[in-house]
Amino acid sequence: PEKRVIPVFITTVHHIGEEIVGAVEAYPDKEIIFLITACEMTLQMFGDWGNMVKVKGIGVRLDGQICNTMKAFVASEFGVKPGMAVVLDDTQKRVLELIELRRDSGAD
Incomplete structure (x- = not known):
């Protein structure tokens, strides 16, 4: 996985x-897929980026008191987070299952 994964903190x-x-x-001959955790507003906006460059992936909605208003979203774009962002236990379990499935499939 270390050769196939590039972690990025956005x-x-x-x-x-x-x-x-x-x-x-950078990798025109590779399939680019992503796994992103973000607030719902960011996921919707990111969907446009992904569609424009024809990449596939999974967006995981963060829970907690984040980006629940446009004002909070704008503040978060400047690094001001109104509350704690979390990935719920059930969601985390499903994400890890998907990663394992991808890894075990031998997909490159």
Whole structure:
């Protein structure tokens, strides 16, 4: 997995787009897939980036008191987080199952 995975910590929805476009340009002969955890607003906006560059992946909605208003979303884009963001236990279990399935499939 270390050779096939590039972990990226994103700060804004624009940074997500930059990273995906950069990966597509850097690895034109590879299938680019993503797994992203973010608030619902970011996931919706990121969907546009993913569709534009034709990448596939999974967006996992974070729970907690984050991005529950447009004002909170804008603040989060500047690093101000109104509350704790969490991946719920059931969601975490499903994500890990999907990662295991992908790994065990031998997909490259």
